[in-house]
Amino acid sequence: MTGVKIPGAKIPGAEILVRTLVANGVDTCFANPGTSELHALAAFDSMPGARCVPTLFEGVATGAADGYARMTDRPAATLLHLGPGLANGLANLHNARRACVPMVNIVGDHATWHRGVDAPLTSDVEGLAKPMSAWVRTVPDAASVAADTAEAIRAALTPPGGVSTLILPSDSSWDDTAAAEPVIVAPPAPAAPDTDALRAAADALRGGERVVVLLNGRATRAEGLALAGRIAAATGAKLYAHTGATRIERGAGRVTVERFPYPIDLGIAALAGAKHVVLIGSGEPVGFFGYPDKPSRLAPEGCRIHTVAPPGADALAALRWLVEAVGAAATPVPAQPLALPEPTTGALTADSVGQSLAALLPEGAIVVDEGISSSPMVYTACAGARPHDWLTITGGAIGIGMPLALGAAIACPDRKVVTVQADGSGMYTLQALWSQAREQADVVTIIFANRRYGILQWELGNLGFRDMGPNARNCTELGRPDLDWVALARGMGVEGGQATDAEGFNRLLTAAFARKGPFLIEAVI
């Protein structure tokens, strides 16, 4: 079979699925199929240019599709096995939902006539999909595959981008139908910014009171940040990227932006004295968690929130309008100069790793940041590095780093990907390393081996627990035995090395950047 349709010929639903995906530019599928998806899997071989990237765990597939979408602004597909397979992918779908990226999950299900007998793998697939999807539909029959697949893609591409889950009973896959013409979709444009909110925000920016601008979506790409930077330079407003910004283009030549802090006290402090918060592509600043006797909404009392461009609205149009309105049209972009630190020496810490990474990071690199407690130091250190992209965990569901890196590397095979990975979080989806090896993905993984859930130990203190009992200690320490990440990587066919001081780390990182393909560095900090 090829993708050429013979007029009037009947073909199986599975082939129409793949034709429709490819006709709409969805040619990459991160896959972990089972028996009920075998017709769909085989159909990828009926269509030239359609590519399945194998994964050994579904959370790798969904996280990789997120990384692919962040770098291309196009959806990848996933191929998942019934309810349990989808369930394994849900944590990273949660992150994708918070990242507002387009994605098309294809989830197999039993044949429609087989569901009623409650076979062992039967479950409520729609019920599982809904909490983490913007759009869910079960295809009723083969004749509906083309239209439903197209609708899934359209929904995924509707601004700001969302997770579509298309449930494909296996008879919809294997039955033949004459409804074999792929349906091509044209996704809608982003909504216009809110004019009243824009006017009020412009007044605030010109008014001399403290204004904080919170950015996400297109506003944290280079073009958006250049506009925001000019507004800030002209008005004195303080810019922040959202704590879990989807993608930040940064480094030399870009406008540097801090991320809004994760610790609640720092978040409250960041907004102290603010009379106005302007939201462009971002929701309002709220606590990552609720804490006793602390607020959920972090802006001070009396502070006005100006939602000029919620997610899905045209953030760049909003920024351009504000540049004009605040008289910043002639203001130069406050571009970050190249500022490469020397690689460090001596003890290995999150700071020294960050500094060495900043020194050595190649131009055009994609940094995937699931550093958790080590993340702020590395982000700060890389501000003046060669221009790069920064992707981070958006929804707080840990286990996104190495899958996200896989997807980014598949999307951008000519760019170096660097994963800044906490050891505890890395263990959730370590299977991604095998897919990186299989695909020879150009990814350098830096494991921050502090051998504990550092963030939880910090939060225990934050919550007032001074002494850990044995259960608290057992559940927040990763030692006894220590994880050996070099052995784990080798077990999945990825070469690596361990660094216990800065010199060793620099040697390994230099070597890793000088070659192509996956490499892992366990940085014992």
Add this chain to the structure above:
Amino acid sequence: MTGVKIPGAKIPGAEILVRTLVANGVDTCFANPGTSELHALAAFDSMPGARCVPTLFEGVATGAADGYARMTDRPAATLLHLGPGLANGLANLHNARRACVPMVNIVGDHATWHRGVDAPLTSDVEGLAKPMSAWVRTVPDAASVAADTAEAIRAALTPPGGVSTLILPSDSSWDDTAAAEPVIVAPPAPAAPDTDALRAAADALRGGERVVVLLNGRATRAEGLALAGRIAAATGAKLYAHTGATRIERGAGRVTVERFPYPIDLGIAALAGAKHVVLIGSGEPVGFFGYPDKPSRLAPEGCRIHTVAPPGADALAALRWLVEAVGAAATPVPAQPLALPEPTTGALTADSVGQSLAALLPEGAIVVDEGISSSPMVYTACAGARPHDWLTITGGAIGIGMPLALGAAIACPDRKVVTVQADGSGMYTLQALWSQAREQADVVTIIFANRRYGILQWELGNLGFRDMGPNARNCTELGRPDLDWVALARGMGVEGGQATDAEGFNRLLTAAFARKGPFLIEAVI
């Protein structure tokens, strides 16, 4: 704090949670907490005898709780982090649901007053829990913790046993309340068997037509099988355990029972000519999947189904009644004689591994079987081994083996646990090996390294796909690179060795059985 209550004193909800669990015998918790569960975690240190077993991935926690419950008939708790943490545990909850085991999941959530601001980790936790739980409730406040926890335990222990999910907003955890008395529950007894169905089944068993008896639940323990064996001996009925039977007590001195076959054609053949199917603790025989032009219900046309004891009814009472009714009261139990094969030599295959395992298996061992395509050979080979228990994947959600073994080992520290683990399935929850190392669980893991999803390649043929294209090949082969399971185990602190022939396998298995603690053997077949 200790577990002693001062009358009238207010204590935090988290401590009442743990008191209520322990007061009802739920003293073991497989945990992977986050910030919103830290009060609950710390509360385990306020109660003597309460034990948290740390896991590095939630599917390990839920699978281990399943294994614990299968061996003790009591629930373990799990401690999971909001929606995404629960999501990661859902695949093995699906298996637990199909196993009908008692389990109490404690899932943290944001403080009730923090949910409205849609913080990054907010999701529909109840919506995620419902598809895989028999009982779900969100605790509204600290005053409700004792009663709601007790109700969760009662629901879990209601025959046949089920998954309870108690969602605990963090303010319910940290707020103080005077409602601090643990509530003790008395779970209901199993329902009586269906008298009419029993009479009809007895008539069928005495009637001389072909009768197949399908067993699960208590009917596949030693006592149930002894009764069923006498019925079969007296009447000529054919016994099968359910394909995914929860726990089979077998080996020398027990009544050997085949498992109903997974391949649909073999399942149909197993029922050919049957005029009656008698269900004791089991649902009716259905296809594991639906296939084109094959039935969902496997019993032949005109065959009568007698549901004498559905899951939750008293299977042993049903069997005892039938023994009397068919006149088997004096029939000797057809006990399996001890029949130890010689350990094999030469090439390593699933058959030879099974034979060597049967030869060396210590008395009282617990075999955890996620061998998938290698499983039938090993199950058959061990029929005459020393007495042992057999636990298998119940719901088809792969990734249960090594977690189930962890839980069984925690439940039965004086018994050797052997995991018969397919390599593809093992990759879903390999993090269980670290918990096995941390707990020094007495588990020998045998990896069947056939380096492919063998069952999928078999199903591709079964579905009529003769030639695999590159995508189908890429997604069903596990090589390029091969997984190195000995390195993976070492990376998590578990010693191991690779065997490529039977002699090497026998040496490793003998050594592993001679010591305590976790050990892994990669059997390249």
